[in-house]
Ligand SMILES: NC(=O)c1ccc[n+]([C@@H]2O[C@H](COP(=O)([O-])OP(=O)(O)OC[C@H]3O[C@@H](n4cnc5c(N)ncnc54)[C@H](O)[C@@H]3O)[C@@H](O)[C@H]2O)c1
């Protein structure tokens with residue numbers, strides 16, 4: 001089981017840690033029901049928590065809380081649940097958490113927690129001394145129940161998706177690759193020469209083999225995959241680690257998905273595209289001569305280790321490819337993330353995609369939004385015989401999609417950040433490719449539109465003539 005994929009996401013922490021506020025926000029992002037356990041108890045009992053404490057005493061309240069927690073955690077539909085600050089005192093509740101939830105502890109400085117709690121009417125926040133003593137007493141229980149720690153909504157989502165974003169993460173691969181079993185590394189040959197030694201050292205003698213694969217798209221080929229299948233020696237207790245750009249992680253993930261009917265894998269993306277897009281969300285694939293990503297599987301990595309420090313060695317042209325996805329993500333989320341420092345921008349974009357994918361792991365709805373600009377972009381790439389960088393194609397594609405959306409502000413952002421220039425390709429070939437798009441139904445393309453920044457819609461039927469005109473405007477003579 002990976003993170004909160006398909007199971008409850010529980011937030012715990014001391015009073016004042018922000019469980020309700022962050023829980024609400026994370027539930028919105030994951031499109032899940034939000035359950036605040038304290039509110040649930042108040043509704044059941046028809047009295048406020050303070051009244052229940054005053055009326056029945058703490059012991060009786062804890063019994064009610066344990067019952068309520070069990071009832072909520074036994075619910076089958078994965079929810080986001082905020083537990084009351086004292087709920088983890090119950091051994092029964094901690095056992096339920098272990099079996100039925102992924103539990104994130106919200107870290108809070110006790111002094112800040114006290115400031116917040118004393119302003120509210122919390123029954124256990126009347127005396128500062130007692131409050132701090134309670135914090136020290138409960139901390140070990142919080143730690144025992146926690147699968148991960150976080151301090152903000154992005155952190156909760158990343159933890160829930162099994163993603164670690166930090167500069168220097170590659171040096172920590174030894175700790176970050178779950179378990180203690182053997183590891184085989186699948187590395188892009190370029191990246192192996194730059195970051196491979198650090199990864200090997202970090203994993204130490206867990207590494208039983210390391211396989212270099214061709215840089216870039218040629219890695220995603222049946223022949224390369226077959227070579228890996230034949231070379232692998234790990235069993236189901238082992239882990240495949242994919243180190244490189246999106247091509248390497250797509251290949252390593254698919255190799256892991258298929259070898260021995262599936263072995264665990266860890267993605268360590270080293271390109272901007274890999275860190276904000278390809279390695280997030282559990283899709284893996286290889287290419288066929290007939291097209292890209294035609295054979296693949298959903299196989300969520302047990303951990304995604306994102307080290308923005310590795311981007312220092314990424315060639316400029318590859319940074320540009322990644323920035324197109326960053327601008328796309330910023331427009332989808334409604335925040336100019338592209339203005340953030342690199343490490344922060346990576347963290348926010350990875351978190352955005354992770355939330356969308358946790359909400360829609362099998363690509364049946366919300367995940368469609370990630371294709372903003374891509375229907376046009378793919379058509380241009382195909383017409384160019386794939387001799388057009390993906391980032392450039394997507395930047396142009398966004399120009400078309402945002403024009404059709406009538407969103408001038410977003411259009412200005414794309415032009416300012418990415419400066420896309422029309423490409424010289426065959427107009428009919430581009431149109432033919434667009435008409436072949438999976439999402440075209442009866443000759444009417446279905447597009448992701450963004451009429452309001454931060455509020456994408458998908459499956460929009462747009463008249464073919466308008467789509468063709470928008471596509472033509474991306475092409476130079
Ligand atoms: N699975 C998904 O959901 C998903 C999503 C988006 C894209 N993708 C796939 O991702 C692939 C594109 O990924 P990409 O853009 O990362 O391409 P890539 O893997 O080819 O990497 C780009 C280039 O950068 C080099 N490189 C990578 N990291 C480096 C580093 N730190 N220092 C120096 N050089 C480095 C690589 O050797 C390569 O030459 C495509 O095949 C695409 O289909 C998959």
Ligand SMILES: [Zn+2]
Nearest residue numbers: 325374390394
């Ligand atoms: Zn893309």
